[in-house]
Amino acid sequence: GQQLNQSPQSMFIQEGEDVSMNCTSSSIFNTWLWYKQDPGEGPVLLIALYKAGELTSNGRLTAQFGITRKDSFLNISASIPSDVGIYFCAGPEKKTSYDKVIFGPGTSLSVIP
């Protein structure tokens, strides 16, 4: 079945630094989703990407839908302590429905004040 891989697995950065993480798949996805999960809470949708090559921003976050449709990138600029959490990429298994969404293993981000 479809699988997503995320790298790096974990990151420890200094407050104020920029962060870059990526998500890859062996098969094509038509939509890429980026979620953030704070400790002890459910994931929150950050950015949704619908078109190959699309670059979308949400505040200090920017995500891109790779041209090959097999990867996506998430960048965080000028990190702050509240950016701490686990970032998951995800994509729907089927083109026309979000009924079954595949999640990556996550990238754990720690920000050192």
Added chain:
Amino acid sequence: GAVVSQHPSWVICKSGTSVKIECRSLDFQATTMFWYRQFPKQSLMLMATSNEGSKATYEQGVEKDKFLINHASLTLSTLTVTSAHPEDSSFYICSARPARNQPQHFGDGTRLSIL
């Protein structure tokens, strides 16, 4: 918009007890809701898809009789962990989507600890 509420947020109970977790869509109707399980430092694993007015669809390896799902209204789905044992301790998260072509939004999860 698209707020999903989950209750309770934390449950501690004795082995053998049945535990019910509620998932509500607060500002939209959801004909379909989803139940996930998450172990520490791991990703979300889909357990089942809850369908309003019909039987839930369970993922391979998930025991239907162990994890009872009821979706009696367009805004409420419940997951009952029957005769819970310590190995059922986990973080259970529900989600719902406002429409078939829109992303899922998640509740805040329920931390279940079985002693």
